[in-house]
Amino acid sequence: MAKQSEGPRIGDNSLNGGQLKAFIERIERLMEEKKGVADDIKDIYAEAKGKGFDTKIMRKAVRIRAMNKEKWRKEEETLDLYLAALGLL
C-alpha cells in the first residue's frame, strides 16, 4: 500500500502544505541572514568611501581577486585585442 505522507501528491490538486510551509520558512530565515550580511558589506563600502576610496574601483578589485588570475589575464588580453581592432590602443 502506497505511502502518502511525503511531498505533493502528483496528479491531483492537493499538496503537503505543512511541509511546504516549513521549507519556505527556513528559506526566509536564511534570506534575512543573507540580507544582513549584504548590508554589512554595503556599510563597509560606505565607510571606505567616507575615507576617500573609490568604491567602484574597489568593487572591480574585489572581483578580480575572486576571479581566477589566469582567467582575468585572458580577459584583459582579449579586451586589448578588441580595442586594438577598434583603433583604440
Next chain:
Amino acid sequence: MAKQSEGPRIGDNSLNGGQLKAFIERIERLMEEKKGVADDIKDIYAEAKGKGFDTKIMRKAVRIRAMNKEKWRKEEETLDLYLAALGLL
C-alpha cells in the same frame, strides 16, 4: 601640521594600501559568509524539489511574501488617485 594617516592621499599617486587591504579583506570575508548562506538556500530548494515541489513557484511565493511584508502599501493610496484619473481603478 597636516595629518597624513587616513585614506588615500589626494593629489599624488600614493594611497594608504594597508587600509585598503583591510577594507577589502573584511568585504571578502563577508562575501564568503554570504555565499555560504546562499548555498544553504540552494540546498533547501534542491531538497524541496526532491520532494516534488515546484521550485519556480516556491521562489515566487517567497518573493511575494517579502514584497507584502515590505511596503507596497504606502504610496499605493497616493497612486490610486492617479490610477483613477487614468480610468484604471
Next chain:
Amino acid sequence: MAKQSEGPRIGDNSLNGGQLKAFIERIERLMEEKKGVADDIKDIYAEAKGKGFDTKIMRKAVRIRAMNKEKWRKEEETLDLYLAALGLL
C-alpha cells in the same frame, strides 16, 4: 580548403577586426538612438513636473501599467494553491 573569412580565428591571437568594428558600430548607432528616446522620455517627465505632477508617482504608475500588461496573471493561479497551503489566502 578551410574558410578563413568569418569570425575570430580560434587558437591564435588574430581576429576579424573589420567584422568586430562593424558589429560595434551598429551597436553604437542603436545606442545613440536609444539614448535619444530616453531623453525624450525625460523631457516629458520634466514637462509634467513643470505642470505640477509628481513624477515619482507617475513613474510608478507607468511601471504598474507595464506589469499589468505583461503577465503577472499567468502563474498566479498555480501560485494561489501554494499560498493557500501557507494560510495566506
Next chain:
Amino acid sequence: MAKQSEGPRIGDNSLNGGQLKAFIERIERLMEEKKGVADDIKDIYAEAKGKGFDTKIMRKAVRIRAMNKEKWRKEEETLDLYLAALGLL
C-alpha cells in the same frame, strides 16, 4: 483672476486626469520604442556571439569607447594602484 485649467490643483484631491493620461501615454509609446531598440541591440550581440565573439568583452569595449578616454585612463590607473596595494600586480 486665477486660471484653474492647467495642471493638478494643489491642495485638494482632484487633478487634471486627462492631461496626466496624455503624458503617460506619450511616455509609454516612447518606452516601447526604446524597448524595440534595446532588442535590436541584443540581436546584434547574439549575432556576434554566433560568429565567435565574446560579447562580455564587446560590451566592455563599447563602454570604453563611450567613456571619455581620459576618464578611462584615470580609472585604469586607479585600479592598478589598488591592485598593487593588494599585492596583485
Next chain:
DNA sequence: TCAGATAAAATCGCGC
C-alpha cells in the same frame, strides 16, 4: 554631494 530609484550587465537555474 548623497541616498534612493532606474537601468544595464553578469550570473544562475532549468529545460532542451
Next chain:
DNA sequence: GCGCGATTTTATCTGA
C-alpha cells in the same frame, strides 16, 4: 552545452 528567463549585482540617474 546553449539559450532563455529569472535573480542578483553593478552602474547610472534623479531629486533633495
